[in-house]
Amino acid sequence: KNEVEQSPQNLTAQEGEFITINCSYSVGISALHWLQQHPGGGIVSLFMLSSGKKKHGRLIATINIQEKHSSLHITASHPRDSAVYICAVRVGGSQGNLIFGKGTKLSVKP
Amino acid sequence: EPEVTQTPSHQVTQMGQEVILRCVPISNHLYFYWYRQILGQKVEFLVSFYNNEISEKSEIFDDQFSVERPDGSNFTLKIRSTKLEDSAMYFCASSEAGAGSPLHFGNGTRLTVT
DSSP: OOOEEEEOSEEEEETTOOEEEEEEESSOOSEEEEEEEOTTSOEEEEEEESSEEEEETTEEEEEETTTTEEEEEESSOOGGGOEEEEEEEEOSSSTTOEEEOOOEEEEEEO | OOOOEEEOSEEEEOTTOOEEEEEEOOTTOOEEEEEEEOTTSOEEEEEEEETTEEEEEOTTOOTTEEEEOOSSSOEEEEESSOOGGGOEEEEEEEESSSTTOOOEEOOOEEEEEO
């Protein structure tokens, strides 16, 4: 059974700090997603990756397939980045059949 | 930017009642999904739907659940006889294609079963 572990569970940062959120999984995967869940509950897809690195604005996601590990980085963090960040993996099967981590709650203070 | 829309945002129902949660996926998307998140817990996959049939479902998606695309734009999740433990946030998502396409989520429907 694949488990998805995220660390840390909670993270408080000062505005401007560089943030790293980690995700580890236990079996081979075909894709990994990083999602952002807003305080109101809505979910936004940030990245989908199966190898290497992707960048979008201040967000960077990396994955190491051999080590079964991914990281999400936020540069120059801002209070509007405050949210729960969720890692989810696809083991096989359909695109949407994902196993989700518990999420990392990020709070960025001004 | 096109969005996935879900209605209602909050539904309260009594145990044993049937509920239908509605979703309008992005218009050119072909793959549709439902997820649920019990308060304080992880998001869980329920079902994926393509070409008017279920392509995959989880153990959670038992006989009390069903999905339908009744009219080419809506995608619905029906829970036949709700239980207290069905109380959760239900998310709909869609993607343009299968593997390799990003998922687009709706804002969710909070279902409360009393």
